[in-house]
Amino acid sequence: MIKEVIFKHQKAATLIIIAALIYFCYQFSFKKTIAAMLLHQKLSKEVNAQDTGVQSTLSIMEQKQIAYTKIIKSYVVKKSSRENTMWQTISGLALQHQVSISFQPPKLETDTSLSKSQFNQEYHFNSSYSNLIRLLDTLHHVQQIGKVTRVKIFKDHRDTESNDGLIMELGFVGLEK
DSSP states (O other): OHHHHHHHHHHHHHHHHHHHHHHHHIIIIIHHHHHHHHHHHHHHHHHHHSOHHHHHHHHHHHHHHHHHHHHHHHHEEOSTTHHHHHHHHHHHHHHHTTOEEEEOOOEEEEETTTTEEEEEEEEEEEEOHHHHHHHHHHHHHOSSSOEEEEEEEEEOTTOOSOTTOEEEEEEEEEEEO
């Protein structure tokens, strides 16, 4: 009698384990596979239903437009406070990274194809190599100051004794709103 009860408990435990195993398999494998198959069928029907020549060309052009717009937005800087914003941002980051900074007058160019003013701004930094590289990496990720387009690092020949005698010339390009 005790063997029958133990056998029934083992049988129930085995069934629960099998049910749990099937449930986990469904959640982690079968569910995603079935969803992918349904999505594939849906997209295949849409592709077959559309005129593939004209429609695909339009979608490619829309994707390019979105990509180009995203690129242009990363270059755009507000005209009213461009120099102040850039100077405050860049000098603040330079101080944070223990780098001295000097300012070069901006070169403003007008490009009629873009219908916006393009600016080229140059800054000079003086510090050790590791500080300059950390600053460069930080400036590369900052938005709304334009894009880093030119980097030149060289030894300051006037400072022969110090290890901090490296100068980094950094050029920014952007579009004014």
